[in-house]
Amino acid sequence: MTKDLDSARSAESTARSAGSTAEKNIDELRAIAEAGAQQLGPDATAEELLRWTAQTFGADFVIAANMQDAVLIDVAKKAIDPAAIDDQRLKALFLDTGYHFAETIGTRDAVTDVYDLELINVTPEQTVEQQDALVGKNLFASDPGECCRLRKVVPLKGSLAPFSAWVTGIRRVESPTRAEAPLISFDEGFGLVKINPLAAWTDEQFQDYIDAHGVIVNPLVDEGYPSIGCEPCTVKPKAGEDPRSGRWAGRTKTECGLHAS
Numbered sequence: 001m002t003k004d005l006d007s008a009r010s011a012e013s014t015a016r017s018a019g020s021t022a023e024k025n026i027d028e029l030r031a032i033a034e035a036g037a038q039q040l041g042p043d044a045t046a047e048e049l050l051r052w053t054a055q056t057f058g059a060d061f062v063i064a065a066n067m068q069d070a071v072l073i074d075v076a077k078k079a080i081d082p083a084a085i086d087d088q089r090l091k092a093l094f095l096d097t098g099y100h101f102a103e104t105i106g107t108r109d110a111v112t113d114v115y116d117l118e119l120i121n122v123t124p125e126q127t128v129e130q131q132d133a134l135v136g137k138n139l140f141a142s143d144p145g146e147c148c149r150l151r152k153v154v155p156l157k158g159s160l161a162p163f164s165a166w167v168t169g170i171r172r173v174e175s176p177t178r179a180e181a182p183l184i185s186f187d188e189g190f191g192l193v194k195i196n197p198l199a200a201w202t203d204e205q206f207q208d209y210i211d212a213h214g215v216i217v218n219p220l221v222d223e224g225y226p227s228i229g230c231e232p233c234t235v236k237p238k239a240g241e242d243p244r245s246g247r248w249a250g251r252t253k254t255e256c257g258l259h260a261s
Helices: 002-018 026-040 046-057 071-079 102-115 128-135 144-160 203-213
Strands: 061-064 091-095 118-122 165-167 184-187 192-195
Touching: 026 046, 026 184, 026 192, 046 061, 046 071, 046 165, 046 192, 061 071, 071 102, 071 203, 091 102, 091 144, 102 118, 118 144, 128 144
Parallel strands: 061 091, 061 165, 091 118, 165 192
Antiparallel strands: 184 192
């Protein structure tokens, strides 16, 4: 066990010293993820997970932000010692698909300013107009899976490539597909360590945190949108329906492909 931990610590040191420009060693990152999961255990708090992330990777990680709220960013700002990330600003990655609600873009701008983030605003290779010309108008309606792939999955993969880890705000209670989400794992799809600090949080814990800390929330949430995606593919769920039933309503699709691994 000691030998395994020493090996993992060596891998962590390598990950930090290599920086975001070096080619990633996938085996080392897998070892870091495995050792971190064992070290912190299944009951680690969000704060412990975020501190571990900063201590392990320095500034070589990014926080994924869908701008439905700023809970994850707020927790990260409070938990992470700036010295652990070389006194750099926290990096937040936002997928700007070209189809977002105006309220989501406004939330992005407000969160970036309030928390003094380094925003990585990721856009697809083609604009909406270029995509319409290339594959046909309104791909989100004719083939939503392909639309998500082109406007979310492909751009995200390229944007995550320079990093050794990414932090997401997914929670197990959000949907059956996320019910087993680990706190720390190696993301095979994107080739880096994935940390889900809020995975174990209930809806009550989540709302209590928002209320206690005055966290910025997308105004669409109060208008009846508990899960916010692209505007053409998001509707208000009916009373009593699953919160994510408003995403790709009327289809069997429940995920965009970002959290498939």
